[in-house]
Amino acid sequence: MEDDRSFSAVEAKWQEFWRREGTFAAENGGDCPPYYVLDMFPYPSGTGLHIGHPEGYTASDILARYHWALGHNVLHPMGWDAFGLPAEQHAVQTGTHPALNTAQNIEKFRGQIRRLGFAIDWSREINTTDPHYYRWTQWIFLQLFRHGLAYVDERPVWWCPQLKTVLANEEIVDGRSERGNFPVERRPMRQWILRITAYAEQLLQGLEGLDWPDSTKRQQIAWIGRSEGAEIDFPLAGLEDPIRIYTTRADTLFGVTYLVLAPEHPALERIVAPGQLAAVEDYRRQAARKGDLERTDLAKEKSGVPTGAQARHPLTGEPIPIWVADYVLGAYGTGAVMAVPAHDGRDFFFAQRHGLPVLPVVWPKDGDGDGGLPYCGPGVLFASEEFSGLSSEEGRAAIVRRLEELGLGRAAVNHRLRDWVFSRQRYWGEPVPIVWVDGADFSAIAANPASPFAEFLPEKPVRALREGREIFAVPLPAGQLPLLLPAVESYLPSDDGESPLARAQDWVGVDLNPESGELRPAGGEGPPAGWIRGRRETNTMPQWAGSCWYHLRYLSPHCSERLVDPAAEAYWRVPNFYIGGAEHAVLHLLYARFWHRFLHTIGAVGTAEPYPRLFHQGLILGEDGNKMSKSRGNVVNPDEVIGRYGADALRLFEMFLGPLDAVKPWDTRAIGGIDRFLKKIWRWCLDEGGQFSQKFSADPCDGSRTQRLLHETIATVRRDIEALHFNTAISQLMILLNHLQRLERVERATALAFLQLLAPFAPHICEELWQRAGESPSIARAPFPVPDPVKLHCETAKILLQINGRLRGDLTVPVDLPAGEVLRLARLHPRVEPHLMEREIVKEVYVSGKVVNFVLR
């Protein structure tokens, strides 16, 4: 540019212009087609934006600006996913309220994002920690509660002693906490749990219609883990209930040599033989302490102990010993399996270790298997009574049918997906809007449908035990939302895992009036007449909660009557395009689908799926090819890049690095090429006085070659933007500029079209040059160039000439020259003719307008 620093003034000028003019304010209605493009909103960390943020945001911004230029009404919002652990840890350390730190971080993020010049409608900014926002997060929770999808259970959960909190399965990687990498252990605790498993089939089937990366779909499919099999009952010797197992291999039923129960299996207490009681109890205690890591480590060993009890085979009546072993999971299927060591690897190793018999009942077909055991593939049954001779598939069906007749089995479907542990023992999250009361008081509320507290009561009460007494969950009425976070003196969780909210004693104790729906702090010995004394739930929601529905809040962020204004929701529906990191492939993206589907079920939204089109931008690595990290010292700071080269350069460069979804290393030197490109544009457009250059002419002076290149570029840039091939779109613009800058005169319209094509990528410089050309701002709203087929047309075609597929030359001919004539000219070509002298032509291939190939003997 004019000098090294002028871009900063230009960029600030246009950012201010867009803000002042409301250039990118989306209307909730109108005649223009709506286009909604959504970024995964950031967690505003204290360290500010990292270099990966602008990658996804620039990509979505290019789409937003492209659609504005196509005349669409574009919604491109931004907000903050601001509940979470780092702010809470900061609060623990400093004693200041996490809201303060969060506000500062948001301020910083907003400033950084604004300096990138995105076409964001800032009037729709949202923040998950804003009570006007989380009021509706709480409302959705109450709806889930009312529909029986939120319940409480005492169950072993992952407890992290360092973080002093419970973690979800998804937050644990290799037996350690995802955040902080601390060891975790099992601990039984009362938890709020969301019944996501009720949506397992929907979540699975709904994937089919989505335009998502295949790998992400596959991950969700694997996570949901649908499995078709059978439940089979193995009767016990006495009169007790049978042991029910789940298997996908009912065809191997005659190969069962023992049963295995998970250590958590509830029947164990009833069935263990007196002599084995101590051993089994000991084993269960050990297993309960184990984390994933240990269980994996011990996998080769396959520990277990006999229970001394026996079941009977449902078809043969043979006695089958029952073992307990932690290679069977309590939380999957029925928590019990039939062991067929001949046809299952795990059962085989266990049987070897513990000296249990191995009984083969499936022949591999020719070519399958290596002849040894275990053989885990399909085959032909033998030693299986009347089922012998059937294929595995037929055998499975026949055996299940037989069991059904006997009342000892049935086909069954299982999912690997577990219900979602939804409570956290933390301060900085949405308070769960529930009050716990005792049985008699609850009956009074339940008996009075007119009570405001009955608004969200489920059909089946949610109950729990507290200090040996049964307590009941009472949902707050909608009118009591938002339930604000109370002030506390310390943000530390207590050692026994109680949330910091439990420290707010005048908040936890509460009196409620079932008639009026009023609540007030509990005072005195007991509640006043007509009031009920309760204790507030002190757990908060996990960070995932706020991001489960934020795509809806942007549609009407200031609506105070509902989570989303129905007219706005009917107009925008769901994002046309959603972009964010692949690390959210199963967590956020599955939870959000669950909530959105639930909201659809209860009629709150008109769509079943929230994100019909999804894309993951690839990671940007450090220059050394490693993930950027402070410890490696390879972190690139976007502020520094903007300070030195400007936002346009950073945007262009990140898009030029390579394919959007690829993992690619940063290259500090290469940004110089983008810097040169921008400076070249500036010099090319302006004369020395900074005026739009005299070389641009209103007359048609371009010539057909220039015009063809321009229209090829228009077509390419449009196609590439739509396909998200931003790197090649930028290449094409460089090719065009390299051509144009050599010309003495250029049509003004050509220069303006070039600026328009570049504007989605580098909006500031294009606005400035557009204005200096005398056009009225904003370039962002000027109709995007359209390729002209007439200009694209070429009279001649270049034909490649090959001998035996090897390139020997080329030939330029009129496009409509007949094939015979092309072949005649090709045979006479000086680079071709000598080859034809010596050898016989076996075959002539002519692909019209492209290539001639002579196949010689």
Add this chain to the structure above:
RNA sequence: GCCCGGGUGGCGGAAUGGCAGACGCAGGGGACUUAAAAUCCCCUGGCCUUUGGCCGUGUGGGUUCGAAUCCCAUCCCGGGCACCA
């Protein structure tokens, strides 16, 4: 172990059945300049007997008139899942 994705110059990458290496970086040469920076022009996969030819997209096969591109095998790198019966 299972399921994906990917291997192309010194580097990022382009080409998805028809000119391998577009575009950019780095490197070399030249112009301008007292000089430097900036800018502009040219060269830049390897080899040879250089107006030409041979080799070349991880490796080995195959399909095809023609393969970086499709198929089979194999090696390496990256990601996901990992006792789910």
